Amino acid sequence: MLAEIEAPAGPLAAGSAVWLTTWVPTRTASPRNVLREDLPLPLCVLRDAALERNIARFQRYAEESGVLLSPHAKTTMSPALFGRQLAAGCWGLTFANCAQLEVARRHGVPRVFYANQLVGAADIRYVCDELRRDPGFDFYCLVDSVPGVRLLAARVADAGPGRPVNVLVEGGLNGGRCGVRDVGTAVEVAEAVRAAGPHLSLAGVEGFEGLAQYREPGRREADVRQFLGFLVRIAETLDGRGLFGVVGSAPVLLSAGGSAFYDLVIGRLTAARLSRPHQVIVRSGCYLTQDWGAYASLLGDLHRRSGSADPDLEPALEVWAQVLSVPEPGLVILSAGRRDFGQDAGNPVALAHVRRGTAERRPLRESGWQMAAVSDQHAHMTVPPGHGAEVGDLVALGPSHPCTTFDKWRTVYLVDDDYNILEAIPTYF
Amino acid sequence: MLAEIEAPAGPLAAGSAVWLTTWVPTRTASPRNVLREDLPLPLCVLRDAALERNIARFQRYAEESGVLLSPHAKTTMSPALFGRQLAAGCWGLTFANCAQLEVARRHGVPRVFYANQLVGAADIRYVCDELRRDPGFDFYCLVDSVPGVRLLAARVADAGPGRPVNVLVEGGLNGGRCGVRDVGTAVEVAEAVRAAGPHLSLAGVEGFEGLAQYREPGRREADVRQFLGFLVRIAETLDGRGLFGVVGSAPVLLSAGGSAFYDLVIGRLTAARLSRPHQVIVRSGCYLTQDWGAYASLLGDLHRRSGSADPDLEPALEVWAQVLSVPEPGLVILSAGRRDFGQDAGNPVALAHVRRGTAERRPLRESGWQMAAVSDQHAHMTVPPGHGAEVGDLVALGPSHPCTTFDKWRTVYLVDDDYNILEAIPTYF
Numbered sequence: 001m002l003a004e005i006e007a008p009a010g011p012l013a014a015g016s017a018v019w020l021t022t023w024v025p026t027r028t029a030s031p032r033n034v035l036r037e038d039l040p041l042p043l044c045v046l047r048d049a050a051l052e053r054n055i056a057r058f059q060r061y062a063e064e065s066g067v068l069l070s071p072h073a074k075t076t077m078s079p080a081l082f083g084r085q086l087a088a089g090c091w092g093l094t095f096a097n098c099a100q101l102e103v104a105r106r107h108g109v110p111r112v113f114y115a116n117q118l119v120g121a122a123d124i125r126y127v128c129d130e131l132r133r134d135p136g137f138d139f140y141c142l143v144d145s146v147p148g149v150r151l152l153a154a155r156v157a158d159a160g161p162g163r164p165v166n167v168l169v170e171g172g173l174n175g176g177r178c179g180v181r182d183v184g185t186a187v188e189v190a191e192a193v194r195a196a197g198p199h200l201s202l203a204g205v206e207g208f209e210g211l212a213q214y215r216e217p218g219r220r221e222a223d224v225r226q227f228l229g230f231l232v233r234i235a236e237t238l239d240g241r242g243l244f245g246v247v248g249s250a251p252v253l254l255s256a257g258g259s260a261f262y263d264l265v266i267g268r269l270t271a272a273r274l275s276r277p278h279q280v281i282v283r284s285g286c287y288l289t290q291d292w293g294a295y296a297s298l299l300g301d302l303h304r305r306s307g308s309a310d311p312d313l314e315p316a317l318e319v320w321a322q323v324l325s326v327p328e329p330g331l332v333i334l335s336a337g338r339r340d341f342g343q344d345a346g347n348p349v350a351l352a353h354v355r356r357g358t359a360e361r362r363p364l365r366e367s368g369w370q371m372a373a374v375s376d377q378h379a380h381m382t383v384p385p386g387h388g389a390e391v392g393d394l395v396a397l398g399p400s401h402p403c404t405t406f407d408k409w410r411t412v413y414l415v416d417d418d419y420n421i422l423e424a425i426p427t428y429f
Numbered sequence: 430m431l432a433e434i435e436a437p438a439g440p441l442a443a444g445s446a447v448w449l450t451t452w453v454p455t456r457t458a459s460p461r462n463v464l465r466e467d468l469p470l471p472l473c474v475l476r477d478a479a480l481e482r483n484i485a486r487f488q489r490y491a492e493e494s495g496v497l498l499s500p501h502a503k504t505t506m507s508p509a510l511f512g513r514q515l516a517a518g519c520w521g522l523t524f525a526n527c528a529q530l531e532v533a534r535r536h537g538v539p540r541v542f543y544a545n546q547l548v549g550a551a552d553i554r555y556v557c558d559e560l561r562r563d564p565g566f567d568f569y570c571l572v573d574s575v576p577g578v579r580l581l582a583a584r585v586a587d588a589g590p591g592r593p594v595n596v597l598v599e600g601g602l603n604g605g606r607c608g609v610r611d612v613g614t615a616v617e618v619a620e621a622v623r624a625a626g627p628h629l630s631l632a633g634v635e636g637f638e639g640l641a642q643y644r645e646p647g648r649r650e651a652d653v654r655q656f657l658g659f660l661v662r663i664a665e666t667l668d669g670r671g672l673f674g675v676v677g678s679a680p681v682l683l684s685a686g687g688s689a690f691y692d693l694v695i696g697r698l699t700a701a702r703l704s705r706p707h708q709v710i711v712r713s714g715c716y717l718t719q720d721w722g723a724y725a726s727l728l729g730d731l732h733r734r735s736g737s738a739d740p741d742l743e744p745a746l747e748v749w750a751q752v753l754s755v756p757e758p759g760l761v762i763l764s765a766g767r768r769d770f771g772q773d774a775g776n777p778v779a780l781a782h783v784r785r786g787t788a789e790r791r792p793l794r795e796s797g798w799q800m801a802a803v804s805d806q807h808a809h810m811t812v813p814p815g816h817g818a819e820v821g822d823l824v825a826l827g828p829s830h831p832c833t834t835f836d837k838w839r840t841v842y843l844v845d846d847d848y849n850i851l852e853a854i855p856t857y858f
Contacts, residue, residue, distance in 0.1 A: 040527035074805065096806040097764065098469035117753040117808070119764070121466035121819055144754050148820045158522065177807055178754035178762050211804075324546040325573050325607035333607050335526060335548070336772055339836050339858070374505065375640075376832055377525040377545070378606055391577045392548055403805050407768050407837070428804035429768070429839065 002385045031420035042321040042336035043161040044409040050316035058287040059088045061311040065266045070094045070113045070287030075403045079107035080425045094283045096360025098123035099289025101426040128159030142170040145193045153196035164201035171231045173205040186234040190243040201245035205235040228268035241273040257282035260298040284407040288318040293400020294345035323393040332389045347371040350395035356392040460849035471752045471765035473838040479745035487716040488517045490740040494695045498524045499542045501714030504832045508536035523712045527552035532857040543570035557588030571599040573623045582625030600636040602658045615663040619672040630674035634664040636772045639687025653690045653722035657697035668703040686711035689727040718746040722829020724776035752822040761818045763808040771833025776800040777826035785821035
């Protein structure tokens with residue numbers, strides 16, 4: 001039944017880069033409608049108009065800020081959305097592991113920022129095979145230790161990509177994730193890259209400041225500013241020692257930026273003083289859909305910090321579920337659970353209630369509906385007296401952190417403002 | 430690259446029930462090996478020998494207990510595993526929503542216990558279409574309210590399946606999920622089913638006692654026993670009023686049983702006293718792979734309670750990741766995160782460490798390795814001095830709650846005791 005509307009069914013053949021720019025939506029003349037229960041619930045929907053506005057607004061914001069945009073595409077793992085982001089002008093796309101990279105390459109993504117250490121034997125073989133097969137493939141990955149550089153170089157030497165693999169030295173937050181913790185180690189790593197000359201080339205410096213969003217609000221911004229200063233010190237030191245391997249007029253690349261502090265990243269990294277041109281790359285993934293929780297709050301912080309409403313992004317991602325039961329006063333059971341939405345940044349909020357058989361969306365944001373408990377396939381909502389929900393009614397949920405809702409779905413439905421389904425977008429997690 | 434080993438690529442055509450019984454593993458002569466890094470990490474693996482033992486042991490346990498087994502197949506959503514469970518003799522398979530049901534039917538599953546309210550218009554159309562199309566399709570779902578019965582009956586009447594839809598009255602835990610909370614409501618619901626005569630048929634009584642596992646340990650068993658007594662009272666009352674719609678020698682069905690308290694379910698439900706034969710159906714999903722956390726602990730409780738080591742089940746599910754970085758003393762960063770394993774029942778435990786280039790698995794269970802933080806694609810492990818981990822080494826993780834690890838993967842790899850890959854098993858979440 002669902003198969004009728006699923007399209008395109010499988011990954012395209014290798015070498016299909018053209019698809020990303022000639023992609024034409026397969027909108028149907030007689031659309032199915034979410035509110036009319038034309039498809040089984042739960043469903044994950046993307047509001048098309050909000051999505052398009054977010055793509056355009058964030059691209060313009062990056063361009064007006066003088067930086068390149070390489071969105072973290074692990075958020076959606078949806079080639080149809082990769083195509084929209086590339087068509088809007090982004091520099092490349094960012095991925096976090098080899099399985100994701102393979103999806104990108106199968107769908108013709110030409111430039112990849114691999115925002116991770118590249119370590120595994122099979123992973124490195126795959127990257128080198130792609131570099132050899134496709135002279136147009138532009139690839140960047142990270143290094144953060146001398147043993148890591150030596151392992152990568154040895155495996156690249158075995159695989160023979162026919163050209164050096166571009167690497168950036170990763171700087172890391174103390175107590176955080178990957179990345180060197182001091183400038184001295186960064187220099188050692190960069191020297192190891194130079195020693196691996198024919199196999200690796202040092203293209204720049206990278207860091208991920210976003211982990212600071214989990215620290216207490218009063219400390220976050222100071223931690224981010226300090227971390228960005230550390231990345232700039234690494235870049236200036238490596239530059240001073242002539243360790244960057246870029247040639248000709250190619251700029252040194254400085255990259256940071258999740259979806260929480262890109263304003264600070266842009267301000268600090270563009271101000272680095274190097275002996276040659278440098279280019280800043282930001283990598284937000286969540287700007288595309290925003291959310292109804294953590295990133296909505298972080299965007300509010302950003303607007304306050306910058307004294308501007310720019311970028312003006314809107315939540316575009318919703319999960320629609322059905323009322324299965326009203327088994328006790330004050331308790332409503334919905335047909336979506338932890339396998340349908342993320343919980344790592346908080347449970348979804350209730351957005352709207354639609355009486356079965358109608359199309360009117362009654363707002364629920366200030367109504368007192370709370371997701372009190374979650375099962376694999378159910379949400380347990382506590383609701384106030386007079387909630388009005390009956391078996392068969394529809395409820396829209398607004399998730400927090402889009403990455404962990406997207407990855408619950410193989411198909412996400414693009415809808416218009418009336419919840420007509422415009423397209424079925426496949427994901428490849 | 431991965432595609433070489435993926436099989437079978439897509440769902441089989443409708444009417445392929447035969448596939449489930451004639452399914453032959455596609456073992457290769459020259460297997461790839463997880464420890465040798467033949468495939469990119471992270472990977473989700475199933476230990477074949479443990480899986481086979483669990484399937485055989487639990488089937489025998491159910492048969493020796495005189496009950497039918499309808500495993501909750503939402504755990505794996507893997508038709509290759511459905512086939513093994515059916516081949517071992519289970520009565521049917523259990524699912525929780527229409528998307529899951531559709532996967533089951535596309536792969537030829539002949540009997541489905543739909544352990545949920547069936548509410549949506551498209552869902553009910555799909556079920557009725559299948560009932561009409563395939564006279565061999567045996568289907569059971571739940572009802573828990575008079576409005577729900579009326580909605581289901583009206584939609585079944587519209588869809589015209591050509592035979593009644595079998596329903597069971599669901600009883601629910603107070604403060605829990607779906608299900609009637611008292612016997613009086615159960616009688617009203619059963620009477621509504623009788624009034625919907627040509628469209629619905631009352632086949633039995635159902636409940637899910639498993640939510641009690643989230644209550645404090647001292648209360649759990651008493652709550653479960655009380656709840657099972659409630660289900661039996663419903664069944665005996667409906668039987669006394671002649672409300673079951675079963676005909677001829679067909680038994681009344683009594684079903685409960687997640688993966689935590691099936692011993693109590695079997696003991697109490699088989700002892701119900703009805704005027705006609707009844708048959709108990711248990712529905713554990715997690716017995717198949719067990720786990721390294723919540724269900725390991727609950728199985729220990731069950732063995733203590735029953736004074737027996739039966740059923741003797743083993744953890745079969747592991748996630749293998751790679752050491753990407755050792756950025757600080759006492760901190761190891763792995764290449765698997767919240768998109769690779771479930772966290773709802775606790776983080777995975779570290780099972781084993783394998784030095785890169787070797788095949789020796791050093792046990793980590795008592796080693797002091799702890800998953801201190803988790804990112805989307807990384808695990809942050811705190812490790813003791815002398816931990817011995819280096820970039821490129823492999824680490825096995827043991828998840829808690831298999832359902833929320835399975836659903837992170839489109840392919841799960843079946844391995845032998847040496848971690849040679851025997852088969853690539855697709856999932857359909």
